[in-house]
Amino acid sequence: MMQRFSNPVLIKELKLRFRNFKSFSGLMFYLILLFIFVGGFLSIFTQFTGTGFFKPDESFMMFTVVSILQMALAMFITPGVTAGAISSEREKQTLNILLTTTQSSTQIIIGKLLSSIAFLILLLVAGLPLYSIVFLFGGVSPTQLISIFLFYLLTIVAIGSIGIMFSTITKKTVVAMIATYGAMIFLGAVSAFLFFVGVILDDLTTIAPYSSGSSSVSSSPITYFWACINPFALMITSLYPELSIQLSELMGIDFPNWIVYIIFYSLITIICLFISIKKLRANMKHSR
Structure with a gap:
């Protein structure tokens, strides 16, 4: 039973x-970057004395900026980690x-991912x-931290699936990396x-000269969709629910934007993994 779920590719x-x-040098530089930012943030708001007050709203601001920074770093690092998974084996x-x-x-695709x-x-x-520092000053609840990390996980899995797909359908790691960064x-x-x-286009349509004097809110599903799939917009609206409203x-x-985000990135993960699995042995099937 255990052999059925074992994955030698993953273990290797x-x-x-x-x-x-x-890997560990990259981890070290990653933590150094976060430490410099958090330490600098605390030093600025305490006026470089170490004895100043750090209010809960300032703590929440630091948490917001660190969350956005970590999302940016995750989006920057993930293509470099996953884009060469299959293409490097080919090279x-x-x-x-x-x-x-x-x-x-x-098993090969899932193990690599x-x-x-x-x-x-x-x-x-x-x-x-570093995140736990904000709990010393208040302003952030554990629920917010858990939700942010769940969105991190979903985003990383989706981006990793995109990188695996481009790594499978292209022959060169550089091409796969460029395509993943383009995505x-x-x-x-x-x-x-x-x-x-x-x-802007919706505002121009609303205030058109031939429009009536009564103001009405126009439904814009496509425009709303672009905001829903943006990871940084999700971070901001998750931390500030009033902005989502x-x-x-x-x-x-x-319709909550986070539901659209979950559906969209889940579909991306499924589609990219499906394409990767189907294309992995495509050349072998044609040669038979």
Whole structure:
């Protein structure tokens, strides 16, 4: 029974990744960056004396900025960790050997993905002591911390699935990495740009010269969708629920944005993993 759920690819990848000096050096620099930011934030608000007051609203502000910073770092690191999962095996000419083993395509793809996700989860867990500082000053509830980390996990899994997919369908790691970073730019920057463009166009339509004097809120599902799939918008609206209510009222849609976020990124994960599993042995099937 245990052999059915065992994944030798996952075990091998975990051993190689966590025995690599680059992994722990990256973890060290990641924690140093967070420590510098949190320490600088505390020093500024206590006027560099160490005896100043640190109010709960200032603590919540620090938590918000650190959450957004950690999301940005996760989105920046994840493509570099996952985009070479399959393409690097192809470049080292070890993919054919891996495919001739008894491991199925699903086990190979899931093993590669989970080994990458495990390292990213280690980064998030290692930063928890810095997050715990905010509980000393108040302003943040454990529920908010748990919800933020659950959204981190969903986002990392979805981005990792995108990286695995591009790593499977492309032959070069550089191409897969560029494509994955392009997807990250679309989700993080282009979606925000399309949202603001949609808001401006909706305002122009609302205040058109031929419109009546009565003001009404127009429903804009597409514009609302761009805001819902943006990870940074989700962070802000999750930490400030009143902004989520204002966003729904502005778009004229009474549907929580976090539900759209969960559905969209869950679909991305499923579709990307499905494509990766189907395309992994595509060349072998054609050659038979």
